[in-house]
Amino acid sequence: MHRLSIVLLVFSSALIALGANSEPTDTGEVAKESDVEEILDNPLADDDYREKKSCLWRREIDSVEIIDENLVVFRGRLRNKVWLNRFTQPCTGLRRDMLITTGTRTGSICRFDTLDARPRGASPFGTAVRCYLGSFEGIDEVQVEAIKRAVDERAKATRAPGKSDDN
Numbered sequence: 001m002h003r004l005s006i007v008l009l010v011f012s013s014a015l016i017a018l019g020a021n022s023e024p025t026d027t028g029e030v031a032k033e034s035d036v037e038e039i040l041d042n043p044l045a046d047d048d049y050r051e052k053k054s055c056l057w058r059r060e061i062d063s064v065e066i067i068d069e070n071l072v073v074f075r076g077r078l079r080n081k082v083w084l085n086r087f088t089q090p091c092t093g094l095r096r097d098m099l100i101t102t103g104t105r106t107g108s109i110c111r112f113d114t115l116d117a118r119p120r121g122a123s124p125f126g127t128a129v130r131c132y133l134g135s136f137e138g139i140d141e142v143q144v145e146a147i148k149r150a151v152d153e154r155a156k157a158t159r160a161p162g163k164s165d166d167n
Contacts, residue, residue, distance in 0.1 A: 051138035056083060057112035058102075062116075064094045065144075068151045070114065073144055074136065082144060083136040086114070091131035097134075111135050163166070 062077040069090045074083040094117055103114030116128035 009028050025079070047160065053083070053136040055108040055136075056136055058104075059107070061109070065100060066094060066117065067101070067144075067147060068096075068155075071092045071147065071151070072100075072131075072133075074109075082139050082141060084139045084144075084147070085136050086134045087115075088132045091108050091117075091129060092117075093129040094131060097152050102126075103130075 056074060056076075059079070060076050060078060061074050063075045065075070066072045067073060069092060070087055072085050074085060076082065096163070097120060098117035099120055099122075101116045101118075103107050103116060104110070111133055113133050115131045117131070117134055118124070118126060118128045
């Protein structure tokens with residue numbers, strides 16, 4: 001969002017500077033219309049509209065959900081905020097049903113902090129799967145459900161023929 005504001009500020013400043021240096025003509029309205037059309041024909045990338053953070057305060061996190069070996073979702077306590085985190089590298093062995101702890105001793109969870117996961121019922125002193133967090137990207141519940149469906153479909157497509165979810 002911040003990047004979008006900067007881009008719009010620079011663009012509008014450039015337009016003002018161009019307008020100040022040009023002489024009035026009868027084609028002014030045509031030029032304005034073509035500028036608007038150019039802007040509408042060249043939208044910003046999706047990344048320019050997304051809210052990204054390097055850290056989340058622990059007190060604002062209500063729950064954490066593992067999606068797969070690459071993705072985890074942090075749900076916020078306030079205003080139904082949802083944050084997607086893509087690990088810096090795939091976290092081999094991570095499963096949706098594991099219990100999670102974070103490797104931070106501060107009041108926030110940040111990019112490059114660790115997330116440890118253990119099977120339910122396992123000893124807290126046993127070996128854990130360790131993952132390194134990436135940036136936090138604000139998304140909504142509809143996007144979370146779409147990501148889960150896509151991950152499940154990809155898993156089904158890569159599963160050996162003849163195998164079911166019960167095997």
